Amino acid sequence: MSVYSGDFGNLEVKGNIQFAIDYVDSLKELHVFVAQCKDLAAADVKKQRSDPYVKTYLLPDKGKMGKKKTVVVKKTLNPVYNEILRYKVEKQILKTQKLNLSVWHRDTFKRNSFLGEVELDLEAWDWDNKQNKQLRWYPLKRKTAPVALEAENRGEMKLALQYVPEPTPGKKLPTTGEVHIWVKECLDLPPLRGSHLNSFVKCTILPDTSRKSRQKTRAVGKTTNPIFNHTMVYDGFRPEDLMEACVELTVWDHYKLTNQFLGGLRIGFGTGKSYGTEVDWMDSTSEEVALWEKMVNSPNTWIEATLPLRMLLIAKISK
Numbered sequence: 001m002s003v004y005s006g007d008f009g010n011l012e013v014k015g016n017i018q019f020a021i022d023y024v025d026s027l028k029e030l031h032v033f034v035a036q037c038k039d040l041a042a043a044d045v046k047k048q049r050s051d052p053y054v055k056t057y058l059l060p061d062k063g064k065m066g067k068k069k070t071v072v073v074k075k076t077l078n079p080v081y082n083e084i085l086r087y088k089v090e091k092q093i094l095k096t097q098k099l100n101l102s103v104w105h106r107d108t109f110k111r112n113s114f115l116g117e118v119e120l121d122l123e124a125w126d127w128d129n130k131q132n133k134q135l136r137w138y139p140l141k142r143k144t145a146p147v148a149l150e151a152e153n154r155g156e157m158k159l160a161l162q163y164v165p166e167p168t169p170g171k172k173l174p175t176t177g178e179v180h181i182w183v184k185e186c187l188d189l190p191p192l193r194g195s196h197l198n199s200f201v202k203c204t205i206l207p208d209t210s211r212k213s214r215q216k217t218r219a220v221g222k223t224t225n226p227i228f229n230h231t232m233v234y235d236g237f238r239p240e241d242l243m244e245a246c247v248e249l250t251v252w253d254h255y256k257l258t259n260q261f262l263g264g265l266r267i268g269f270g271t272g273k274s275y276g277t278e279v280d281w282m283d284s285t286s287e288e289v290a291l292w293e294k295m296v297n298s299p300n301t302w303i304e305a306t307l308p309l310r311m312l313l314i315a316k317i318s319k
Contacts, residue, residue, distance in 0.1 A: 013116040013142045015039035015077070017054065017103060020135045021120070023091055023127045029286070030087040030094060032056055034070050034101070035135050036080040040115050043105035049075045050105040052115060056085050059098040059119075067153065067308055072106050086286050094122045103140060110187065110225065116140025154263030154309040155189040155224070157201075157249065160302040161267070161295040163242065166235075178235045179205070179247070179295075182302065183217055185227040186251055186309070189262055198254045199226050199262065205234050206246040206266075206281050207274050219254050242296050244274045246282055251309060263309025267292050285310070 018035040034054050043050040053072040068087070073079035089097075102117035118138040126132055165177035183201050191197065200219040213234075220226035237245070246268030252259040269292060270284030284292065287307055294303045 011041045011043060011105070011113050011115060013114075013140055014041050015103075015116065015140050016137045017101060017116075017118060017140055018135050018137050019101065020133055021099065021125075022133045023094065025091070028088060028090060030058075030089055030099075032068070032085040032087075032099065032101070033135070034081045034083050034085060036078065036082075037103055037140075038078045040077045040079075040103065040140075042077060043107065043113055043115075047075075048077070050077060050115065051075065051107065052077075052079045052103055052105055054081060055102050055104060057100045058087055058089065058094075059100050069308075088286060091127070094125070097122050102143075114143060117143060153188070153190065154311070155251075156187045156306050156308050157251065157265060158184040158187065158304070158306045159249070159265075160184065160304040161247070161291060162302045163237070163295050163299050165239075165299050175238060176235070177237050177239075177299070178233055179237055179242075180302075181232045181234075181247060181249070183228045183230050183232070183249065185225065185229070187225050187306070189224040189226070189251065189253075189309075191224050192253055192260060192262070196222060197224055197226070197262075198222070200252055200254060201228060201230070202250045202252060203232050204248045204250075206248055206268075207244070207279065242292075243269060243271075246274070246284065247292075248281065248312070250312065261312075264312040265307050265309065266312065267307075269293070 015038055017037045020033045022031050024031055037052060040050055040052055042048045051072050051074045054070045056068045068085035070081045070083045099120045099122060100117060103115040105113040105115055160182040162180040163177055164180060181203060189197055189199060198219050198221040201217045203215045205213050215232040217228040217230040220228060246266050248266050250264035251262040253262055265288055266281060266284050267288045268282055268284050270282060270289045272278060272282050274282055291303060291305045
């Protein structure tokens, strides 16, 4: 199995990518600054253009860190991104890893075609050398040996969140509010049974694992790109509850009498604690935290994101 789901080897590999990497000790984060590419291969030969984006992995990927991606820049062979992709990772662990950057064309049917890659071995990387923090051009290369990572590529979920404060009669400041979760669609779910997936999304607002906290979408069959367009509403949120709660969204394949876990998200502040107690489910990634922060800071506004699904240790469900 290859690390990539996509069209591999149909296009020539040419051109260069400009990026820089830095380790931010205070945040314990690896920052990959993806600047631009130039002279990429043209997926559309007639019009001499592609719709490229850049994808990064830390290899050997352990699932939780997952892949990171830039936006897709349309109709160009010289895309400019200027995006920082962040990995929460201890510096010691980086010495055992490689950074893989690959460039892909994404067509209107959301199919991906490989345009080239660069791999950096971080084992001997000198993080203190200022030269190593500068932007550099790297030639894109063909894929060599495929890496067995397909199992870790769990697809993505497109969703939007909104916090709606409810004003109490006679009081200017709202005391409670509602969290609205709009599950739009999933993209590139792992094809466990070919494209015969029959997937649905479950939602729980942790720390409440009772039945009343659980909601789910309908199941959508025969596709790895299911469109749900389902909104879930949870009420009774005080502003302080937003600091302590976490939205757990999990995607499942329903087959015969069993449900198989495909991947999930945990959207909250990722503090590791809830109401003063240390909990393992408050483990949001930086992208998940960013979505929750934007929602909390922009009441009555839909905040949209497309987030990579990941492996979760599911919180125990109480009856």
